[in-house]
Amino acid sequence: MRNFSYAQATSRADAIALLQQPETMSIAGGTELLNWKRIGIVEPARVVDITGIPDMEGVEALPNGGVRIGALTKLNDVAQHALIRDAYPVFSQAILKAASAQIRNLATIGGNPLQRVRCAYFRAEEPTPCNKRVAGSGCSAVAGIHDKHAIFGWTEDCVAVHPADPPVALAALDAAYVIENAKGVRRVPVQDIHVMPSENPAWHNILGNGDLITAIEIGAAATTSAYLKIRERESFEYATVSAAVALDLDGDVIRRARIALGSVAMRPWRLNATEQQLVGQRIGSSEAVAAVDAGFVDARPLSSNAYKITIARNATLRAIELAARAA
Ligand SMILES: Cc1cc2nc3c(=O)[nH]c(=O)nc-3n(C[C@H](O)[C@H](O)[C@H](O)COP(=O)(O)OP(=O)(O)OC[C@H]3O[C@@H](n4cnc5c(N)ncnc54)[C@H](O)[C@@H]3O)c2cc1C
Ligand code: SF4
Numbered sequence: 562m563r564n565f566s567y568a569q570a571t572s573r574a575d576a577i578a579l580l581q582q583p584e585t586m587s588i589a590g591g592t593e594l595l596n597w598k599r600i601g602i603v604e605p606a607r608v609v610d611i612t613g614i615p616d617m618e619g620v621e622a623l624p625n626g627g628v629r630i631g632a633l634t635k636l637n638d639v640a641q642h643a644l645i646r647d648a649y650p651v652f653s654q655a656i657l658k659a660a661s662a663q664i665r666n667l668a669t670i671g672g673n674p675l676q677r678v679r680c681a682y683f684r685a686e687e688p689t690p691c692n693k694r695v696a697g698s699g700c701s702a703v704a705g706i707h708d709k710h711a712i713f714g715w716t717e718d719c720v721a722v723h724p725a726d727p728p729v730a731l732a733a734l735d736a737a738y739v740i741e742n743a744k745g746v747r748r749v750p751v752q753d754i755h756v757m758p759s760e761n762p763a764w765h766n767i768l769g770n771g772d773l774i775t776a777i778e779i780g781a782a783a784t785t786s787a788y789l790k791i792r793e794r795e796s797f798e799y800a801t802v803s804a805a806v807a808l809d810l811d812g813d814v815i816r817r818a819r820i821a822l823g824s825v826a827m828r829p830w831r832l833n834a835t836e837q838q839l840v841g842q843r844i845g846s847s848e849a850v851a852a853v854d855a856g857f858v859d860a861r862p863l864s865s866n867a868y869k870i871t872i873a874r875n876a877t878l879r880a881i882e883l884a885a886r887a888a
Contacts, residue, residue, distance in 0.1 A: 563604040579609045581771040590668040626781035632671025632774045651786035655730035658790040671774040678721035696763035713826040718762035729823035733805035739776040755828035783807035785888035789880040800824040802873045804880040832856030844885040
């Protein structure tokens with residue numbers, strides 16, 4: 562492991578200035594970064610600890626009815642906050658199904674979307690062709706082990722999925738990351754922070770040197786919402802597929818639906834066709850089932866993961882039912 566220098570940022574401006582230096586990475590909870598260093602995925606010359614920055618932790622109500630969450634807030638603190646638990650159950654549930662209680666006490670909500678793919682070739686300790694490890698080296702998974710990989714939006718250059726849970730719920734809530742750098746502040750819709758393989762198979766996200774996620778903003782809550790995570794064991798396991806649903810209802814008639822799937826693509830995947838066709842349909846009707854099926858017309862399985870389409874479709878139907886039942 563390469564030696565690195567360590568600095569503690571005292572303010573957002575301090576962190577942004579330090580992070581503009583070459584070969585420099587920030588560290589928050591460290592639950593991902595330290596694993597990457599151990600495996601040799603990253604070898605920064607400098608690490609900037611951002612955990613001491615004031616004003617980047619906590620949950621507060623916004624005047625428009627939404628909430629703002631500081632990027633340094635620990636996953637468990639977000640999930641258990643009354644404002645989140647009561648108004649955005651889909652987000653609270655997604656967080657509580659991520660990792661383990663111990664990791665959630667350390668990991669931050671701003672670091673979570675920046676975790677990298679779980680593809681075994683990417684995480685291998687021995688060199689293996691992988692465009693995300695070494696740009697241009699190829700993709701071992703496309704003709705190799707890929708049963709947990711993408712069913713939407715992949716290319717031959719990378720078929721991995723983004724594995725996080727909380728961003729899937731945030732995508733269904735139309736949330737945005739607040740990102741600061743030396744030029745100012747910008748708000749980026751949650752799913753747009755991730756880079757699809759067609760844009761650049763070597764990249765995970767759009768953050769550059771000096772970019773700091775300072776907060777997450779969510780708008781007014783939906784009538785009801787729910788998160789369903791399908792995984793091989795019920796605890797401490799990444800999703801095979803997950804479904805986040807936020808519904809506005811009038812009785813059992815859907816007025817507005819927002820649905821995002823997790824672990825099916827390199828970003829949370831909104832089912833736009835399904836959302837449009839669900840409007841005006843009754844929960845549980847054959848029209849609602851047909852609307853869900855419409856979202857999978859573009860699904861494209863790899864040679865050994867067609868089962869994920871069936872699971873994702875059924876998880877979507879079940880998550881809609883769970884949200885309706887909780888209304
Ligand atoms: C065993 C294990 C199981 C897990 N299971 C799940 C799971 O089921 N679901 C799930 O969603 N996640 C899971 N995770 C991932 C976990 O949630 C993430 O590791 C965690 O959220 C990352 O947050 P952190 O604060 O520790 O980030 P760090 O490790 O400190 O940083 C991660 C990356 O984000 C950057 N970064 C951190 N904060 C900021 C910021 N504010 N602005 C800009 N850059 C920043 C760092 O530079 C680094 O590149 C698991 C992790 C482990 C180790
Ligand atoms: S799927 Fe992506 S991460 Fe996995 S080997 Fe291919 S390029 Fe690497």
